[in-house]
Amino acid sequence: MSTLSLAELETSLGGLSLNVPLPQFDTANVLVNPLDIFRTYLADILCEIAECDHAVAYSSIQPSNNLSLGDVAVILPKLCPGGNANEIAFDLIKKFPPCPLFQLPFPDGVHLRIMFVDEMLPRLVLPFISDRKEAYGCNASLGLQDPSSPDSGRKKLVVEFSSPTITKEFEGKHLRSTIIGAFVSKMYHAMGWDVTNVNYLGDWGKPIALLGVGFGKFGSEEALEADPIGHLLEVNHKITELFAPEEAESKRVRDEKGDTAELESQGLYAERNAFFKKMEEKDEAAFAFSKRVRDLNIEYYTKLYARLGLTFDEYSGESQVGQETMNEVEQLLKDKDVCEEKDGSLLIDFKKHGMKAGAGIIRDRSGGSTYLLRELAAVLERSRKYQFDKMIFVVAADHNVHFTRVFKILDLMGMPELASKVQHVSFSDISKMKEKLGYGHQPNEIFDQCEAAMVESLKAEEEKAQLLGAGEDIAKAIGITALSAQELAAKRGTDHAFDIEGMTSFKSGTGPDLQYWYSRLRSLSEEHPETGALTDEDFEFLAEEDRANLLRILAQYPDVTNAAYKSLEPSNIIAYLVGVTDQLAACFQDEEAGAAVTPAKAALYDAARQVLKNAMNILGLKPVASAGHARADTPVQDE
Missing domain, CATH: 1.10.730.10 (Isoleucyl-tRNA Synthetase; Domain 1)
Incomplete structure (x- = not known):
């Protein structure tokens, strides 16, 4: 925080022949932002010569994107609505009083542009930066529960980012999530928030079950010991390739409005579903395999993130979501008539709730939990664990529909306040990384x-x-x-x-x-x-x-x-x-x-x-x- 007090700042400003005390504007923070000093004095002048409200005067001042066109610009229609911009500009220029901070304004369409006096810049800006040092550019009051009270406590943020799927390659979107997520975390921390970094791994569900089936067919304990991640990726590639014809046939049947139940009751479909059922029932061997894969990946990724200078406060994941919480979410959805049974699955028809988001499956026809159900339960668990004021998901744009559904369901569950606290920060999922590194690369x-x-x-x-x-x-x-x-x-x-x-x-x-x-x-x-x-x-x-x-x-x-x-x-x-x-x-x-x-x-x-x-x-x-x-x-x- 700044060591400079308002009284000390005003003493300094008085020594520069500026009127003190400083004019007061609610949105100005003169101890954090040196430009607010300039804006405060300018708004005070505008209030007098334009005979307008303080808030209107201050909000009419905008930064300039081009230094040759002034340091700030006054938006004339905002300052004086309904008037002729040229007439207003020339009237303001005529009335503009001498001030040590500003050169004479000049008109530019709907703007009145103003340059700062060059000699004042080093006298104000250099001491400001020297005083605040590492805090320059940060406003820690933004993270306070009550910005007017330093003792009010800090707001809590949970940031979920990176979140690789441990059966697949670390893709360009995971890299970008990692780096943008770290930025979000650091930005909020700099602004005074209490930040928790969470890595929500894709470590559960039928992809892990398929990997389990694949390891039974292609896995090698010796190869796993020598190169855990490389070998798991190799096994996943082989079983995915073997499973591809069955997936393609299932898609063909669905596209023709047929029933896929018989097809999915045999072959690798059946093996995968049976393995997942064992995982959810905590079968010793199946559950131990999924935990082993998770632990190996966390060990690997912890070292990887260290190369970025990044640590996570929690390695969460789909496997960590409690069955009781999932049951609670499911029951809430049933009690509020949000979900319905169809073809053996439990789903939400979003069209019935004013959305064009199709249907979201909560439990599949085998009774297994889905990614959507696990996500909802994870949000609920985190809200109870961290009592957060905000949670941000830094996830690629290919999940836009998913998060739209999640936020809508929270609202439908009777939790609008929780829904208002969660945010999806998306980004383009298109990257050339795989083209440059080739298939099967490791992070x-x-x-x-x-x-x-x-x-x-x-x-x-x-x-x-x-x-x-x-x-x-x-x-x-x-x-x-x-x-x-x-x-x-x-x-x-x-x-x-x-x-x-x-x-x-x-x-x-x-x-x-x-x-x-x-x-x-x-x-x-x-x-x-x-x-x-x-x-x-x-x-x-x-x-x-x-x-x-x-x-x-x-x-x-x-x-x-x-x-x-x-x-x-x-x-x-x-x-x-x-x-x-x-x-x-x-x-x-x-x-x-x-x-x-x-x-x-x-x-x-x-x-x-x-x-x-x-x-x-x-x-x-x-x-x-x-x-x-x-x-x-x-x-x-x-x-």
């Missing part, structure tokens, strides 16, 4: 290839490798950053490429480029630490165009994180960091070769380093130390 191979490519990339970038540290361990750490940054850079709703060569390059916005800039700034900050208060001459130097524009961008960071907290769209933070590094490149380009690092430069670049570090940490891109401050064979991470 570790993804990381191995990225790390190996990063080693080669650094060999081709000798100057950057020297700064970052040419050791193989540092290269591997940056390779993981490269992978994560690529997954985060694409908007959640868009398809994304899996381009190992591109992700491990030093193009703007890649993980390696962000690590390079961070190491460069960190080395500079440590070689030239801040030496105390800046002089008027220093502030004049920082008011020059490129440096002032960098300060403008740094001042926007709390706005960026606040927007990302609401949208849970990490690509916007990556795009913001591209703006930071591009502006840093412009500042460095303007400097003469060998020019001394003055206190003003040191303060500016240390502020940029702090913002870069904070943003990378929220994204899960752990900054590594530069070679000058760490052994070349040790990927020291900056805490």
Whole structure:
């Protein structure tokens, strides 16, 4: 949290010839966001010259997406509804009083655009970032039960993500869920929430039963001991291939509106269903097999996630859902006439409840539980265990219908409050990862290839490798950053490429480029630490165009994180960091070769380093130390 009090801030502002005390606006948080200081003073001016309500004035001020078009824009139809925009703009410009913070506004269609006074930026922004340090860009009050009371306790969030199906490959959608889910967790934690990370494994149901049948036919204890995950994938591939003709025939019969009961009472269908029945009845051998497969996968995945610097508070899964809770959900659905029996199955016809989501099966004709029933029971169990204020599922868009059904059923069960607390954060499930890695790949191979490519990339970038540290361990750490940054850079709703060569390059916005800039700034900050208060001459130097524009961008960071907290769209933070590094490149380009690092430069670049570090940490891109401050064979991470 900030060490700066409101009284101290107002004393500082008074020293800059600004009127104090600060005008009060409910939505402004001047101790968290420096732009709120500017907005507060501007809204106060607008209230007076436009003769409007305080809330209207403040809400009419919007950030600018283009620094050449001003730092902020006033939306005139919002400020003065019903008037002529041109007439309103010129009237406001004529009445606009002198203020140390703002240049004279200029009209632009329905906007009144306003530039900040360059000389004021370093005087306000640099002390703000220096004061808040790691807390800059975070607003811990968002996680309080009562934002007006620091002692009210923190809100609780459960985030479910990654959630691989342990009978199948770790797909591109699981990787993306892992990386986006980690971002969601870190974002909420930064905003003050008490966060629990849950990995809900696909470790139950008929896919596991089919694997059990397959292991009886193709399994080898020796092979399982040597390569547990690889052998299980191999067995699953063989039994799935053997089962494919029966599945295809069942689909043909269903498509022709026939009865599949006879077909599914024989062959692998019957073997699979019988194995699953034994699992649900806790048959010793069948249940022991499913537990063994689960335990082997958890051991493997725990090590895998550690390579991402990620831990889970709980490895849950379909197998962990209590039978009693499933029975409770089933009974509730029956009591409220939500479900019905049809062809031996228990299902919900969503058309009867105003949805175009078809039918959802709760129990199949053999009486076995379904994924939908287990999901509903899991939500109920978690709400009781964690007493959460919100639960977020970070799952690919191919589950959109599933979660729409889950949330609707909770409402139909008479639990609208619980339904309102759960959210599905979806993303495109289309990835090129399988095309690049081939069929049957294991998750570790993804990381191995990225790390190996990063080693080669650094060999081709000798100057950057020297700064970052040419050791193989540092290269591997940056390779993981490269992978994560690529997954985060694409908007959640868009398809994304899996381009190992591109992700491990030093193009703007890649993980390696962000690590390079961070190491460069960190080395500079440590070689030239801040030496105390800046002089008027220093502030004049920082008011020059490129440096002032960098300060403008740094001042926007709390706005960026606040927007990302609401949208849970990490690509916007990556795009913001591209703006930071591009502006840093412009500042460095303007400097003469060998020019001394003055206190003003040191303060500016240390502020940029702090913002870069904070943003990378929220994204899960752990900054590594530069070679000058760490052994070349040790990927020291900056805490």
